[in-house]
Amino acid sequence: MDFSLSGLWHEMGLFARLVVIVMGIMSVTSLLVVGERLLVSFKGMSDSKVFASKLASLLADGPGRLDAAADTKFGKDIGYLGRTLRAGLVAYKGSVHGDKDLCFESVARALERQQARELAVLKRGHGWLATVGSTAPFVGLLGTTMGIITAFEKMAASGSGGLGTVSAGIAEALLTTAFGLLTAIPAVMAFNYLAGWVDARAVDISEASNEFLDLVARRLADGPSEEEEEGEESEAAA
Known part of the structure; x- marks a missing residue:
């Protein structure tokens, strides 16, 4: 009996081979998900830090610079934090001439909605990892059960209970358990x-x-800025 991986593979039954193949697919897919999530997550964090630095420099002179920040083009690569705060800036710019309470509520809702979207994006793929982590041991256990059944079948067919009779089935069962873990x-x-x-x-x-x-x-x-007051005076004069 060859107890190397190739030897055990040749000794495995069809069902045990299917179990190993399924777990191999689950493992490779999980690694791909983890790699993609790490790249996306850390790039988003880097872009967010750059955006935060730019926005902080714009607002260094106080809240009066919000109007200038709302008109600033930050580009596309601004990370999860940039997209969230940009949604707030867009809401502020769109309602700044209206009621103050309504403007504040509009900005708060825009930030809340975008935050929920960004967190959903950051959690993408987590469901697959949770599924693999919770089901892989049971898939391996299923292969273990079938390996034990194979061992008993060989024992019954040979009419004896020696270790050599059941060793292949036990090895198959333990191997699928190891793959599951x-x-x-x-x-x-x-x-x-x-x-x-x-x-x-x-x-x-x-x-x-x-x-x-x-x-x-x-x-x-603080009330309307000088630019807003000038705009209102121009409208009134017209």
Whole structure:
């Protein structure tokens, strides 16, 4: 009996081979999901830091610079934080001439909606990792059960219960169990890491949104800017 991986593969039954193939597909897909999520997540964090630096420099002179920030073109690569705050800037620019309470509520809702969208994007693929982590051990257990059944079938066919009779079936059962654990453990570790990372980014987005709302509230409390007053006077004169 050859107990190498190739030898065990040749000794496996059809069902056990199918179990190993399924877990191989699950494992490779999980690795691809993790790689893609890491690239997207860390690029988004880098872009968000650049955007935050640009916005902070624009608003360094106080909330009165919100009008200039709303008219600034930041580009496409601004990260999850940039997209969230840009939604607030767009809402502020669209309702700044209206009622102050309505303007504030509009900005708050825009920030909340965009935050929910960004978190949903950051969590993309997590469901697959959770599914693999929770089901792979059971798939391996299914292969284990079938391996034990194979061992007993060979024992019954030979009419004896020696170790040599059942060794192939037991090895097949243990191998599928090992594949199940090797597939599940990295998926669970990656899911926990990514979930914690997203939770931390949710705190960052929430804090940035609250700071932005504070600026909007102060800006609205200060009254219309000089540019707005000049525009209103021109409209009145016309």
